[in-house]
Amino acid sequence: MASTYPFQEIEKKWQEFWDKEGTYRAEDLPSSEKQKKFYGLIEFPYPSGEGLHVGHPRSYIAIDLMTRKKRMEGKDVLYPIGWDAFGLPTENFAIKHKVKPADATAKNVANFTRQIKSLGIGFDWSREINTTDPAYYRWTQWMFLKFYGSYFDVVEGRAKPIDLLAIPQNVAEQGEEATRRFRDEHRMAFKAETKINWCPSCKIGLANEEAIGGVCERCGSTVEQRTKEQWMIRITAYAQRLLDDLANVDYLEKIKAQQINWIGRSEGAYVDFGIRTDKSGDLLPEKLTVFTTRPDTLFGATYMVLAPEHEMVSRWIEDGSIENATEVEAYKAQARGMSELQRQENKEKTGVQLKGVVAINPANNEKIPVWIADYVLAGYGTGAIMAVPAHDERDFEFAQKFGLPIVQVVAAAEGDETRGLPFTVKGVAFDSGILNGLTTDEATTKMIEWLAQNGYGRGAINYKLRDWVFSRQRYWGEPIPLVKCQKCGWVPVPEEQLPVTLPDVDNYEPTDNGDSPLAAIRSWVETTCPHCGGPAERETDTMPNWAGSSWYFMRYCDPHNDKAFADPEKLKFWMPVDLYNGGMEHTTLHLLYSRFWYKFLWDLGLVPHECGSEPYAKRRSHALILGEGGIKMSKSKGNVVNPDDVVKDYGADVFRVYQMFIGPFDQDAPWDTHGIEGVRRFLEKVLRIFDSVIPAEAGTQEPDSPVKPWNDNVETLLHQTIKKVGEDIEAMHFNTAVSALMILVNEMSESRTSYRVPRADLETLLKLVAPFAPHMTDELWHKLGHETSIHREAWPQYDPAKCVTSTFEMVVQVNGKVRDKMEVATDIPEEEAKAKALASEKVKPYLDGKEPQKVVYVKGRLVSISI
RNA sequence: GGGCCCGUGGCGGAAUUGGUAUACGCAACGGACUUAAAAUCCGUCGCCGCAAGGCAUGUGGGUUCGACUCCCACCGGGCCCACCA
Numbered sequence: 001m002a003s004t005y006p007f008q009e010i011e012k013k014w015q016e017f018w019d020k021e022g023t024y025r026a027e028d029l030p031s032s033e034k035q036k037k038f039y040g041l042i043e044f045p046y047p048s049g050e051g052l053h054v055g056h057p058r059s060y061i062a063i064d065l066m067t068r069k070k071r072m073e074g075k076d077v078l079y080p081i082g083w084d085a086f087g088l089p090t091e092n093f094a095i096k097h098k099v100k101p102a103d104a105t106a107k108n109v110a111n112f113t114r115q116i117k118s119l120g121i122g123f124d125w126s127r128e129i130n131t132t133d134p135a136y137y138r139w140t141q142w143m144f145l146k147f148y149g150s151y152f153d154v155v156e157g158r159a160k161p162i163d164l165l166a167i168p169q170n171v172a173e174q175g176e177e178a179t180r181r182f183r184d185e186h187r188m189a190f191k192a193e194t195k196i197n198w199c200p201s202c203k204i205g206l207a208n209e210e211a212i213g214g215v216c217e218r219c220g221s222t223v224e225q226r227t228k229e230q231w232m233i234r235i236t237a238y239a240q241r242l243l244d245d246l247a248n249v250d251y252l253e254k255i256k257a258q259q260i261n262w263i264g265r266s267e268g269a270y271v272d273f274g275i276r277t278d279k280s281g282d283l284l285p286e287k288l289t290v291f292t293t294r295p296d297t298l299f300g301a302t303y304m305v306l307a308p309e310h311e312m313v314s315r316w317i318e319d320g321s322i323e324n325a326t327e328v329e330a331y332k333a334q335a336r337g338m339s340e341l342q343r344q345e346n347k348e349k350t351g352v353q354l355k356g357v358v359a360i361n362p363a364n365n366e367k368i369p370v371w372i373a374d375y376v377l378a379g380y381g382t383g384a385i386m387a388v389p390a391h392d393e394r395d396f397e398f399a400q401k402f403g404l405p406i407v408q409v410v411a412a413a414e415g416d417e418t419r420g421l422p423f424t425v426k427g428v429a430f431d432s433g434i435l436n437g438l439t440t441d442e443a444t445t446k447m448i449e450w451l452a453q454n455g456y457g458r459g460a461i462n463y464k465l466r467d468w469v470f471s472r473q474r475y476w477g478e479p480i481p482l483v484k485c486q487k488c489g490w491v492p493v494p495e496e497q498l499p500v501t502l503p504d505v506d507n508y509e510p511t512d513n514g515d516s517p518l519a520a521i522r523s524w525v526e527t528t529c530p531h532c533g534g535p536a537e538r539e540t541d542t543m544p545n546w547a548g549s550s551w552y553f554m555r556y557c558d559p560h561n562d563k564a565f566a567d568p569e570k571l572k573f574w575m576p577v578d579l580y581n582g583g584m585e586h587t588t589l590h591l592l593y594s595r596f597w598y599k600f601l602w603d604l605g606l607v608p609h610e611c612g613s614e615p616y617a618k619r620r621s622h623a624l625i626l627g628e629g630g631i632k633m634s635k636s637k638g639n640v641v642n643p644d645d646v647v648k649d650y651g652a653d654v655f656r657v658y659q660m661f662i663g664p665f666d667q668d669a670p671w672d673t674h675g676i677e678g679v680r681r682f683l684e685k686v687l688r689i690f691d692s693v694i695p696a697e698a699g700t701q702e703p704d705s706p707v708k709p710w711n712d713n714v715e716t717l718l719h720q721t722i723k724k725v726g727e728d729i730e731a732m733h734f735n736t737a738v739s740a741l742m743i744l745v746n747e748m749s750e751s752r753t754s755y756r757v758p759r760a761d762l763e764t765l766l767k768l769v770a771p772f773a774p775h776m777t778d779e780l781w782h783k784l785g786h787e788t789s790i791h792r793e794a795w796p797q798y799d800p801a802k803c804v805t806s807t808f809e810m811v812v813q814v815n816g817k818v819r820d821k822m823e824v825a826t827d828i829p830e831e832e833a834k835a836k837a838l839a840s841e842k843v844k845p846y847l848d849g850k851e852p853q854k855v856v857y858v859k860g861r862l863v864s865i866s867i
Numbered sequence: 868g869g870g871c872c873c874g875u876g877g878c879g880g881a882a883u884u885g886g887u888a889u890a891c892g893c894a895a896c897g898g899a900c901u902u903a904a905a906a907u908c909c910g911u912c913g914c915c916g917c918a919a920g921g922c923a924u925g926u927g928g929g930u931u932c933g934a935c936u937c938c939c940a941c942c943g944g945g946c947c948c949a950c951c952a
Contacts, residue, residue, distance in 0.1 A: 254871045254947080261870065261948060268952080292952060305952095347950065373950095380951045387952085393868080394950055464951050584946075661892070663879060668945085672879065678892045681907095736881070739891035746891090811887045816933045818887055854932055861886055866932040 005687055007651035011775040015120055023789050024071075024122035026078040030573045037078070038070040039574050041553055041616075043582035043590070044082040044129075047108035048089055052115040053633070054641045054659075054671065055625045059581050061656050062622065062665055062734060064121045066579065068771035069729050071122075072795035078574055079122055080556040082129035083109050087545045091476035098507050101476040105132055115643060120652045120774050122791070127559045131478075131548030136555065138499035139565040140547050141481040143597070144470075145492045146604060147189035148482070152237035158603040159188055159237070180489060188234045188600065191490075194469055198226040198514060205473040205514055225336055226514055230471035231480060231541060235596050239263050239463040241613075242595060250618040252666075255587045262588045264464025268293035269448045271386060271457035273304060274360035275312075276367070277321040288312065288359055288370075291381030291462050294391060295451060296443035298363045300409040301386035302399070304370045305351065307378035308335040316357060323356040328372065335374045349375055349398045361386075362456040373398065381462055468593065470544060473516040475508055477542030485529035485536040494530050500538070516540040549590055550597035553577050553615060554607070568608045575611040580619045587621060620732060623668045625659075630670040641671050653773035654680045660734035660772060682742050683773055689749050690762065690780050714751050716805055717744055718761055722798035725768050741769060759784075764796045811862035812837040814846040830857045837863035 018024060030037060040063045045056060067079040085105045094101040109130065116123070129136055150159045162183060171182045184190060196205045201221040205228075235242075243263050246256050272287035288304065306313055308331060316322045317329065331352040351373030358367040375394055376385050389399035390408040399406050438446060451457035471480070479500045481493040493500055503524040508517040518540040519525060529536040551565070557574040558566035582590075598615040601607045626632055627639030634640065646655045658679040663669035721744040728737035744765065748757060763784065770777040770790050781790035804826060810833060812820040820842040824833065834855050837843060847867060856864040 257871060258947065264948095264951065266951075290952080294952080349950085375950045375952095377951065385952045392952070394952080397950095462951080588947085661879090667873085667880095669879070672893070674893050675879065676893095682892085684906095735879090736891080739881075742891055809887080813887085813933070816931095821887075852932095856886095856932055858886055858933095861883095862933090864886080864932050 005684070005776075007653065007775070008648075010779050011118075011120060011652050014775045014778050015117060017778070018120075018122075018789065018791075019125070021789065022126075023791055024077075024079065024124050025126055026080070026124045027076050030076050032074075032076050034573055036074065037076045037573060037578075038067060039078045039576075039578045040067040040070075041080070041556075041577045041580045043580075043586060044084045044549070044552060045112060046084050046087060046089075047105060047112045049093060049104070049108055051111055052643050053625075054643050054646070055633075057116075057119055057121075057643060057655075058625060058659050058665075059583075059622045060116070060121050060123075061119070061659050062732065063579065063581050064123075064656075065660070065729055065734065065771040066732075068122055068774070068791060069726070069795055071791065072767070072770075072793060074794070078127075078556065079124060080127045080129075080559075081116065081121075081123040081125065082127075082552060082556070083112070083131065084545070084549050084552070085109065085130055085132040086477045086543075086548060088474070088476075091474060094476070095507070095509075100504070100506070102132065102502075102504075105130075118647050118652060119643070119656065122774070127556050129552060129555050129559050131552065132476075134499045134501050135562065137478040137548065139555070140478050140543065140551070141493075141498050141500060142495060142565065143551065143601065144189060144478075144543065144547070145481060145495070145498075146606070147233055147600065148187055148492055150188045150600075150604065151183075151186040152188060152234060154237075157241065159600050161604070162187060184490075188237070189470065190232055190234065191229050192232045192467075193227050194230050194232070195225050196228050196230075196473075196514070198224045200224055225338070228471075228473075228514060230469055231539075233468040233470045235468045235593070236463060236465055238596050238599055239265065239465050240461075241599060242465075242592060245595075245599075245614050248612075249614050249616065251616075252620060255584075255591070255619055255621065258588050259592060262465065262592060266293050266462050266464075268444075268460060268462065269295040269451060269457050270382070270460045271295060271298060271362065271451060272455075273362065273386065275370075276358050276360065277316070278323070278356040279319075279321045283360070286312075288384060289382045289457075290384045290386045291460060292386055294388065294440075294444065295447040295457070296438075296440060297388040297391045297409045298361065298386065298447060298451075300388040300390045300407045301361050301363075301368065302389060302405045302407055303368050303387045304359045305373045305376045305385050305387050305395075305398070306354075306370065307376045307383040308332045308372045308374055309378040310372070310383045312384075313354070313372055316354065321356055322354050324352070324354075328352050328354060331372060338374070349373065349394070349401050351375075351398065351402065353402075362451075362454070369404070371398075371402075379466055380464065468546075468596075470547070471541035472544050473514055473540075474542050475502070475517040477544065478547055479518070480539040480541050480543060482539040483527055483529060483536045484539065485532060485534060487534055488529055488531045488536075490539075491529055491531045491536070497530070516542060518542070546590060546593045550594040551601070553580075553594075554598075565606075572608050572610050575607070576614060577616045578618060580616040581622060582619075584621045584623075587619075591616075591619065621666060623664075623666055625662070626668055626670040628671055628673065630668075633671075646676070650676060650680055651775070653683060653776045656774075657683065657738060657772050661738040663735055665732050665734055679738075682738075682745065683776060685745050685749055686765075686769060686773075687776070687780070689745065689757070689765070690783070711751050713805075714747055714757075715761075716802060717747055718764060719798040719802040722764065722768065722796045723800075723803055726795070726798075729771070738772065741772070744768075766790060767793055767796050808860055810837070812840055812843055813862055813864045814843060815866055816864070819843050819846055826860060830859075833857045833863055837865065 042059050042063050063079065067077045071077040083105075085108075090101050090104050090108070093099075094104050131137060131140070149162050151162050151165045152158070153160050153164075165183060165186055167179055167182060171178050198205055199221060243260065243265060246259060251259075268291060270289050270291055272289050275284045275286065275288050276282065277284065288306075290304070292298075313328065313332070317325045322328055331350075351371045354370045354372060357370045359370050360366070361368055375398065376383065385395075387395040387398065387404075388409075389395040389404065389406040396406065398404070448457075448459040452459070479502060481498060481500045483491050483493060485491050503518070503521050505521060508520065510517055511520050518538075525537050525540060527536055527538055528534065554566050554571060554575065558570040561567055595615060598607060599613055602609070602611065602613055624632070627634075627637060627641070629639075631637065631639065643655065654676060658676045661679055662672075662675065721740050724740040725737045728734065728740065748765065751757065766777050766780055767790060774791060778790050806826055807823050808826050809821050810824045810828075811818055812822070820837070820840045822836065822840065824836065834857055838847070838852070838855070843865070847865070850867050852865045852867050854866045858864070
């Protein structure tokens with residue numbers, strides 16, 4: 001800014017002042033009734049070594065504006081900050097540079113803190129949290145144990161303590177071991193085999209994001225698939241509730257759509273197919289069950305496909321039912337070696353027929369061949385499909401490639417696009433003809449009835465959502481607080497012994513077998529069983545990054561509590577979050593996981609019932625700040641803007657206003673070095689308005705200039721601006737709020753030369769600018785003689801009567817074209833407006849002496865004449 | 868392939884939700900002040916035209932007194948998901 005305004009000094013001064021005064025500290029005990037609280041939340045950052053990106057603050061500043069306005073409106077405001085600090089980049093950095101991840105994290109947090117504080121954001125730093133702090137992850141572990149100690153009651157549709165799980169008679173009769181197994185199978189946290197991406201060179205398991213294109217992101221070697229027993233969390237049990245409750249929250253439509261999409265509910269039916277092998281020569285006792293959304297096309301099912309991993313395939317290989325077992329094994333091996341990503345890239349259909357095995361289509365008793373192919377996914381439905389090539393594109397493609405029959409189901413043909421290739425048309429779908437003349441929906445319902453009546457299947461609902469793989473073979477994460485005892489099996493670490501802290505070692509290396517680096521630290525692994533006191537080993541897997549971020553918004557309500565993750569009374573006051581803002585990249589997983597986690601705790605009564613079943617009342621997303629020219633900022637392109645540089649050159653206030661003015665909040669916007677100059681000019685103009693009011697040397701006396709009455713138009717504009725800025729901030733239209741302020745300031749600074757702007761109006765202006773440029777406005781506020789911060793002042797009110805002018809410029813249109821404009825009284829009667837318009841000299845030539853066909857008056861706007 | 872969204876000056880973008888298209892800002896140009904520059908201030912700035920006027924919101928149609936806004940088709944671009952039966 002101008003050399004006369006020492007912004008660096010002033011900004012620092014106010015940041016220290018706010019810190020000392022606790023200007024932004026949320027009330028520890030609420031001072032108002034619950035309706036008057038506002039909890040604004042931004043996604044807490046991952047403190048990377050790169051430092052703050054210019055994109056980060058966009059969200060922080062936006063919510064800062066909103067919370068500042070709410071505070072000025074007298075609400076209790078909670079706007080906290082913390083660090084989502086566990087995770088891969090830090091771990092990788094630590095391994096590479098042989099430093100401790102905790103030390104690297106502390107350094108990064110210090111840097112982020114310095115950067116964020118320099119922006120003057122009104123965070124309540126007294127509530128700062130860090131997911132890697134044992135005092136924090138103690139509760140993350142505690143919550144994991146709640147998952148472990150619970151099951152999902154299907155009848156009531158909610159989680160309950162595992163002690164309440166009814167053990168069926170026949171299980172109980174089999175003894176303790178069977179009972180334990182039954183219980184373990186029903187826990188919300190359970191162990192199961194899953195595939196992981198394995199880099200044979202780095203000897204490390206990789207997240208999907210690190211194995212893009214099937215190669216290791218770090219070293220470039222081909223990623224293998226390995227099978228491993230991992231902890232899973234039963235999020236699928238909550239699929240329907242996660243879907244249903246979207247109706248009760250205010251999320252952007254596209255965010256809801258993403259959640260719905262990800263959960264992927266589909267209605268259909270399970271259908272049981274009989275299986276005959278040549279070897280046995282007869283029907284097997286077991287059935288092959290498939291899930292289909294189109295049971296009405298059952299008659300057109302001409303073959304079946306199993307996922308290569310389907311357990312029946314292994315069984316049939318073993319018992320010799322499959323004649324071409326070698327070929328089948330080879331295909332299975334090939335499929336196993338492929339990562340999901342490789343599979344997605346190569347969409348060419350492949351598969352092998354299981355020779356010696358046929359399935360029986362229950363609709364017509366026809367024998368149909370059985371195949372395995374990797375286009376059928378083991379993880380969805382039953383891992384097997386009935387293939388209806390006439391009504392499914394993928395089946396069609398497969399049938400074409402392998403010469404399988406294609407049968408169109410006539411009753412179902414309506415609505416399905418004909419593929420323009422010869423079909424074997426079989427006419428009526430059923431002996432009974434029950435589907436004739438029905439729509440697809442009706443036929444589906446009818447078919448499900450038929451299946452159920454004849455014992456061939458039943459209606460069913462399936463979700464794409466899979467259970468949450470919760471184990472990571474990593475060091476830098478929350479240890480999973482379980483111990484494996486040879487005698488007692490998995491035993492939870494008792495609550496009073498939490499947290500299970502990470503061992504403080506100088507360095508660690510990945511292991512050969514895919515275990516976490518923790519597995520090699522024997523002194524940490526070896527422990528005693530909390531149950532029987534015998535020798536036991538700790539679980540060496542750690543939790544995923546998503547764990548700590550699944551509940552952090554609750555910890556903010558009571559961050560220093562060491563008796564509970566948060567005091568229920570404080571949760572009752574602050575929850576739910578009123579506005580949650582973040583990037584679109586987190587609108588599927590993080591949002592889903594945290595909603596689920598919250599619902600689970602709510603079910604158990606650990607989150608008070610009064611908080612409601614959803615953690616976030618409203619979710620919005622910001623877009624990206626791009627590099628100059630509209631390309632993404634990246635180190636390689638050399639177009640990265642460092643917020644430190646901007647703050648150093650222009651100050652935080654300019655940076656903040658520019659961030660808000662750059663474009664619509666939910667739209668990507670390119671950084672523009674020239675654009676920021678315009679904002680600087682604007683703020684300097686604000687300073688200049690106060691020059692006459694505030695004498696150069698700190699005095700607060702107003703000069704006794706000759707006073708002309710304050711201009712009515714500026715008065716009107718002031719009230720219009722109060723209205724506009726307030727509404728725009730609420731609607732997150734920050735760019736137009738800034739432009740409204742610019743218009744007012746332009747007007748005021750022009751008027752200043754001819755009129756004396758009343759001090760009260762100047763103070764109003766200052767309050768409107770305050771959330772945008774907090775340092776400068778507090779400085780001016782104090783120079784006007786105030787002792788307390790402007791950020792605790794009352795937000796200005798507008799007078800609706802003063803927002804309207806007594807006259808307006810009425811437009812006269814003839815056949816939709818503007819032909820005249822005239823100044824008329826705002827309350828002009830309709831007839832008079834029309835008469836005036838028709839009498840206009842400029843309009844007359846267009847009337848051509850004819851009588852107008854229609855004359856429309858739009859109040860306060862225009863008269864439209866058509867001839 | 869599915870879902871969501873967007874096309875307005877040289878650029879970022881406004882438009883009271885169907886009512887004066889191009890607010891505000893940037894860039895550019897001309898001028899004032901200055902020895903000069905910066906800063907600041909004044910002015911011009913969609914296109915064609917001396918002007919009157921005409922034409923312009925991706926393209927073509929429709930509804931309407933009136934369409935950037937609503938409807939249909941097409942063209943172009945973006946984001947997310949994706950062999951989910």
